[in-house]
Every structure is written in structure tokens, then in C-alpha cells.
Amino acid sequence: MWRTGSAFWGSLSQVVIVLIVGMVAAEFVLAQNHAFDLDGKAVDPFDAASGKIVVLVFLRRDCPVSSRYAPVIRRISAQHERDASFWLVFPDKTETPQTIRQYLRDYSYYLPALRDPEHVLVRLGQVQITPEVAVFNRKHELVYDGRVDNWYVELGRSRAAATTHELEDAIQAAADAKTPAMKQVRGVGCYISDLN
Amino acid sequence: MLYLGPELKNWRSKIVWALFLLGLGAAATLFANTPIFRMPTPASDPGSQVTFNRDIAPIIFRSCSTCHHPGEAGPFPLLTYSDVRKHARQIADVTEARTMPPWLPEPQELKFADDLHLPVSQIDLIQRWVEQGAVEGNAADLPPQPKFAEGWRLGAPDLILKAEKPFILPADGSDSYWNFIFRVPIEQTRWVKAIEIHPGDKRYVHHANILVDRGAMSRKREAEPGAGFGGMEIRIESQTFDPDSHLLFWKPGTVPYLEPDGMALRLDKGTDLILNTHMQPSGKPEVIQPTIGIYFTAQPATKFPMLLQLENDLKLDIPAGQKDFVVTDKFTLPVDVDLLAVYPHAHYLGRDLQAAAILPDGTQETLIHIPRWNLNWQAVYRYAQPVILPKGTTVGLRYVYDNSDDNALNPNHPPVRVRAGNRSSDEMCHLWLQVLPVNTDARQGDPRMLLQEALARHNIEKNPSDFEAHYNLAAMLQARSKIEEARREYEFALRIRPEDAAANNAMGSVLLASGQPGDAITYLMRALKARPDYFDARYNLGNALASQDDFAGASEQFRLALEVQPNDADVEANLGSALAEMGHFSQAKIHFERALQINPNHVLAKENLEELERATSK
Numbered sequence: 001m002w003r004t005g006s007a008f009w010g011s012l013s014q015v016v017i018v019l020i021v022g023m024v025a026a027e028f029v030l031a032q033n034h035a036f037d038l039d040g041k042a043v044d045p046f047d048a049a050s051g052k053i054v055v056l057v058f059l060r061r062d063c064p065v066s067s068r069y070a071p072v073i074r075r076i077s078a079q080h081e082r083d084a085s086f087w088l089v090f091p092d093k094t095e096t097p098q099t100i101r102q103y104l105r106d107y108s109y110y111l112p113a114l115r116d117p118e119h120v121l122v123r124l125g126q127v128q129i130t131p132e133v134a135v136f137n138r139k140h141e142l143v144y145d146g147r148v149d150n151w152y153v154e155l156g157r158s159r160a161a162a163t164t165h166e167l168e169d170a171i172q173a174a175a176d177a178k179t180p181a182m183k184q185v186r187g188v189g190c191y192i193s194d195l196n
Numbered sequence: 197m198l199y200l201g202p203e204l205k206n207w208r209s210k211i212v213w214a215l216f217l218l219g220l221g222a223a224a225t226l227f228a229n230t231p232i233f234r235m236p237t238p239a240s241d242p243g244s245q246v247t248f249n250r251d252i253a254p255i256i257f258r259s260c261s262t263c264h265h266p267g268e269a270g271p272f273p274l275l276t277y278s279d280v281r282k283h284a285r286q287i288a289d290v291t292e293a294r295t296m297p298p299w300l301p302e303p304q305e306l307k308f309a310d311d312l313h314l315p316v317s318q319i320d321l322i323q324r325w326v327e328q329g330a331v332e333g334n335a336a337d338l339p340p341q342p343k344f345a346e347g348w349r350l351g352a353p354d355l356i357l358k359a360e361k362p363f364i365l366p367a368d369g370s371d372s373y374w375n376f377i378f379r380v381p382i383e384q385t386r387w388v389k390a391i392e393i394h395p396g397d398k399r400y401v402h403h404a405n406i407l408v409d410r411g412a413m414s415r416k417r418e419a420e421p422g423a424g425f426g427g428m429e430i431r432i433e434s435q436t437f438d439p440d441s442h443l444l445f446w447k448p449g450t451v452p453y454l455e456p457d458g459m460a461l462r463l464d465k466g467t468d469l470i471l472n473t474h475m476q477p478s479g480k481p482e483v484i485q486p487t488i489g490i491y492f493t494a495q496p497a498t499k500f501p502m503l504l505q506l507e508n509d510l511k512l513d514i515p516a517g518q519k520d521f522v523v524t525d526k527f528t529l530p531v532d533v534d535l536l537a538v539y540p541h542a543h544y545l546g547r548d549l550q551a552a553a554i555l556p557d558g559t560q561e562t563l564i565h566i567p568r569w570n571l572n573w574q575a576v577y578r579y580a581q582p583v584i585l586p587k588g589t590t591v592g593l594r595y596v597y598d599n600s601d602d603n604a605l606n607p608n609h610p611p612v613r614v615r616a617g618n619r620s621s622d623e624m625c626h627l628w629l630q631v632l633p634v635n636t637d638a639r640q641g642d643p644r645m646l647l648q649e650a651l652a653r654h655n656i657e658k659n660p661s662d663f664e665a666h667y668n669l670a671a672m673l674q675a676r677s678k679i680e681e682a683r684r685e686y687e688f689a690l691r692i693r694p695e696d697a698a699a700n701n702a703m704g705s706v707l708l709a710s711g712q713p714g715d716a717i718t719y720l721m722r723a724l725k726a727r728p729d730y731f732d733a734r735y736n737l738g739n740a741l742a743s744q745d746d747f748a749g750a751s752e753q754f755r756l757a758l759e760v761q762p763n764d765a766d767v768e769a770n771l772g773s774a775l776a777e778m779g780h781f782s783q784a785k786i787h788f789e790r791a792l793q794i795n796p797n798h799v800l801a802k803e804n805l806e807e808l809e810r811a812t813s814k
Contacts, residue, residue: 062282064271064399070479071368092282107480108367153604155286156295156572160370160544160607160621191285 035089035114035121038097043114045087045121046140053084053138053174055167056121057111057148060092060130061103063190065152069131070107072148076168077111083175084135086111091130091192093117122192129187133167137174144170144180147187154188246325247333248277255318256280257342259297260287262449265344269398269448275341277332288326291319298448298573300566307580312449350392350452353489355380357469360422362485365400365475371620372477373428376486377414378469387460389493391444392452395473396484402474402572404486406444407432408461409468429618430472441501443537443630445576454491458499463490476572501536501632502644504651506551506593509616510659512623514545514599516611521545521599523625525658526592530650531643533631534582538564540593541626543571544605545614548596551627556588563591563629571605582632593627645672663692667699674702679710697727705736713743731760735767742770747777765795773804781812 034042046054057073059066077086088111090100100113116122125134126145135144149162166182173180246252256274264270273279280287290296291314299312359376366372395401409432417425442461471486508525540549551563564577585591599611607621614623633643640646649672655665670685686703693699700723707716717740723733738753754771758764772787785808791801
């Protein structure tokens, strides 16, 4: 079940973000602010990942940049399967388990998916755009949030291939118990705040 | 001897046109089919409330919904408040960055027909609307949602052709370039007023071009018939002086349009249409199977536009890391023309693309200026009104390339030296101008020939070892019966490419026409060595041998020609003549009759058959 932080501020009616020397520990509470799996069950992506790196990948079905990243996400998640648990997170509250299941089939995703209608995970991961990722180290502290890589320069302009690989670098750093070189690099895609 | 010999006037030569990306015009007025929306008239007070219904919906409906509705290229619909609300900040960003609507040219004096450029006032309005919280506003202010025709925009086509086999666009990787061949099933020449392109799933096809392949040359490139073939840039050789004349282009949002009065594209039996497509992977495999709808007209064309190509690929040798590599070209028009459309083309290093015209009185007009080129949004730009360019006008291009790492689209990281070529990692420096010669003097002949000749001379000046320029110039001269000059140009061409089949055949035909069959034979044999199934060279060689009274050799060549192309009346008639010359009358008769079956009005066959009957009845 939900773990509560050893110290948290604010009332129980809010998501609690615990700041530990500039990092955000993945602690969240309160029944109405859950992320849900595709069976409608409240899920804590950190629960099942004790001692593992957790990567949340934020996607919008109506964001073509999100979709183009499917093969990249599939590849990276397969490569780091041993060290990291990957979750696909859909922050659009109008999405249903059916539409998401179809999307996972279309894009050959075999990763667990979560609906995040109240943006609990969005706030926890400090993401703003789809596609962006939030990487939590083995202690489940947020160590990186932002773009997967620099494939896209801006909407409508993408490189032939990415030349920087922030997500993979962050996972590698977390696996080596180091701090990633980049803590945050904003992505190119669709605003999550447009869904509010 | 009573029999007419093989008709030397039937010699044929092939003219190779350096052709690329040609077809019948499209693009046109993007909003021709949609109602005119009233433009917002918001209070000038920057503090006033901007609402979707009153201020934003008219902009969206006019400039976004055309593509952003189901079935079109836009990845999500923009038809309602909630659609737009879900992308509000994104819309504010992309309009401010001028990424959307996709329109690359700067505003200029010469207006384009389908200008999508958003005025600054509208961009500002969208910014304010988002800053103020993207308010919906009063329902009474909302203009009616635009209606979009489904299916064929121009009504039911006369002929619908579907690509025989789909292309499977991979989920991942770089952009794909694929060519679909449409075999046009017509029995006689037809005139085309419009072609509507349905490129498959519009969300993944970035643009598509139709090329006219009059000699079914591209079929050889298919691994199996109907499969299509890969390639970003393709070239098609043409057999006759049939300069490409129309730009048939599709990009997201294109509304097909009818050719203006007097203009139409000729389609002959056996013509293939090649759809050259550029696709971008979507993240999952996509099945792309385009369809085209052809609209015929009973009116043959009376106006013949032509595509002029400015280029300077030879100068494209861009050192690794160079940020501002400039390439120019300019050409002076030998006749008066109306400029109808322009189509600039570069690959991923192209940054700033400009074209201008300097009129004989010295005034300069910007024809197009794209300060931030993006291959993904390349397009044909059609002028709202034809641009009058008198004889003596110089048209020029100036393209700037960025081969540094600062150019994020640079396909090479780190940068490498890049030269001209057909792959997407190579570069190009092309500008097509669709011009209609006007005020022409019929005594001067086809004005397009004058343009083509001037262009070939210009290209030779730029690059003396330009094979195609020498070849095309020779062909123009040959067509104007300037045989000696033509011969000289073919010689230049053959010095550059000694084994080229078309040039050897053309040289053979020139020599044959000037009464030197012995010399002609050497070139024709060389053409056939390079391409044994070269029908025209076989035919010409047969004629050359016949001119030297080698009728056995001639009939062998004519028989080989018939193996390549079985239903040719000229070859049948000449084979009959050769056999008759050898006294094989019964065989000769069969071939004269076969010629007449193919073409009942074949004069030579008819006369020779009568002659044969007279001779054998004696």
C-alpha cells in the first residue's frame, strides 16, 4: 500500500512531496489522488520495485511525438530490464483503459501502463511535456526528469538520429549509484498542462 | 529495281531529358472549398478578454481545421473548443515559432495563391487567449464549424488507380522515400484536367509528387511488377521533345485543382504515372497504399507551359563544418513568359533559399524567400496571378547551406564533406519554375525549344562536362535540322560518356540522316552493346545496313527489333522491304500486311504491297 514519508508537509488532502537535498522522494498519499492500472486498481509504481530504478514515461495518445518514441522506449526498457522498472503513464483524464490497451497493442508495448487523471505522477516526476520521463534511483529519489534524448529539436524538426541520450545516461548513473550529469532537460512535444 | 527501300526519314532518336519531379499542377487555393470566415475583430485594448468562440475559432477554422480534422494529415482534430483547449499552449507556441500553419516563404509583394502565413495580430491574439486561461466565451459568438467534403474533393474521378502493392512503413528509423508506379489503362491519348492524389495515410506521408513516365522506364526498377521502388530523387528519360510542364504535388492540406483554361496534361497509351512519396515513421508499422483519381477533359491543351530548372549541383561541395555555404545560378530568358509557380528544393543542409528576377528595366522582384528551409514542408508555390517576365529577364537563385553541427538537421554528426546527390544525406540545389511562353512568334517554332536550347547552353557554360546539357542541346539542334552543330554536340556528349546508349544511338541517327551509314553503324553497334534491347538503335541499325544494301543484315536487325517491340508498323514495313529486296516476296508480303494490320494507313507498306502485287502478277 501507500507508503508515507518519514517526514511530510502539508495536509493529507494534498500530494506530499518530500524534498531531500534537492531531490524528491517518491512518496505519495491519499486515496483520491491515485494513478490507476488498466483494471482501475490504484497502483503505486514504487511498491513493486523495491531496490530497483523506476522510470515513468509520460505519453499522450494524441501527441505524434510521443508515439514516434515507442520503438525507442521499447528498446531502452528492454536493455535496462534488470535494473529498472518502466511504467507508461497517461495523464489525459479522458483516456479509458480500452483506448490505452488499443494504443499499447498498436505500438507493440509490453510495459505496464497507468492512468494518471489527477496528475499525481506528473507532479511527482515534475514533467511538463509528453513524451518526457522521470527517473528515480534505487532509493526512489527523483534524479532526472525531461526528454528521452535530443532527437527532436522542436515540433516538426527532428534529427536523423539523437546525439545525446539523457534517459539512458540517467539510468546508467542511477545504476552506478551516481548523480546523472543532467538533472532536467525539457522535452519537445505536447504540454501536459493543456490537459488541465 | 522497283521496290522502295527502307525509309530513312523514319530514323528515330531519343532525347534524354534530365527530368525530375514533374507532373500536373495541384496545390492551388487551399480554401477554395471552405467558406470564408469572418476574421476576429477583437478590441484593440490588449487587456480585453479574448474568447475562443469570438476570437480564436475563426482563426483555427480558417488556418488549422483544414488539416486538423479526421482523415486528414493533422495528428489530432481542431474543430471544437475542447479539441483546441487540449492543445492551447502548444498552438500558442507553434504559431509564435511559425512552425504552424506550415508555410515557409516570407511575405512578399508577389502573392502566392494558397498563402497560409498567419498575420502577427492573429498570433498575438492566440498568445493572449492562452495567457488569459483559454476561455470559451459566449456560445452565440461561435461561427459555424467548417464542413469538409469527404472522399474525392473534385467529385467522382473518371479513372481511379490504386497502387498495386502497399508499402509497409517501418515503425522506426529514418524517413522513407518510396515510388509507386500507376500503369494508366488507356487505349488512346487522353487529356487530363486534374489528378487528385490520395497518398495513403495522410498523417505519415509528408509530401508526394507525380512524375510522368512516357516510356515505362521506371518499371525496370521494380523488384516485381507493381511492387514500386525506393529512392528519394528519381530521373526519367523521355523519348521525344516532351518537356515536363506541370507540377503535380501533394502536401498535407492540398486541395486538388483544375488546370486553367487551355492547359491539360497529355497521357498516351503506355504512360506510367510515378508517385514519389516521402514518409515519416510513426512509431508503429504503417500500411501506405496510395490512390489517384484522374479527371479527363475532351479539350486538348492549347497552352503549353514548361518547367525550367535552375540548379547548381556542381558547386555543391560543402566542407564539413561550414555554416554559410552559398550557391547561386542565374539564367536569362530568351522569350517572354508568364511565371505560374515555383518549387524550391534542397535537402537537410539547406537553410536560406531565395529566388529573384531582374527585369530588363533593372527592377528586381523577389520570387520566393524561405529564410528557414525545412525539407519536411517543401511545397510547390503557385502565384495568385501569373508573374510577367519579359524576354531578357534574368531569373536567379541563391541558396545558403549550413553543414555545421549547429544545424540540428545535419544528417551527419559530426559533419562530413557533402556533395550533390540523390540520397537524403547528399545535397541538392534546385529551383523549378513553371513558365508559360507568351507573345510567341510561330515562325520561330516551339518557344519551349528555344527555352530548352538556351537552358542547355547555360548549363554547358556552368559545366562543360555536363553530359545531359550537351545531349539536350544536340537534340534541340537536330530537331531544328542543324545537323552539323548537333553532331558536334553529340561528339562532346560522347567524349564525356563514350558508352552511353542513347547518345550513341542519336549520333548514329544524325550520321544516317546526313548520308553516312557506314559511320552510323559503328555508333549504333556501340549503343546496342550497351543496351541490347534498345529498340530504336536496332531499327536505326537495320536502316543503316539497308542503306548499304546489306539486306540480310538489315532484316536480322528488324527481326530483333520486333522481338523487343512486336507491334511496330514501321519495322514490319521495313522488314518487308528488306525481304523484297532479297527476292523473298511471299515473306515480304506477310510483313507488309502485318504493318497494315497495325496501321491501316501506313503509306510505305501500302505502296510496297501494291508494288509487290504488281511485280508478282507479271
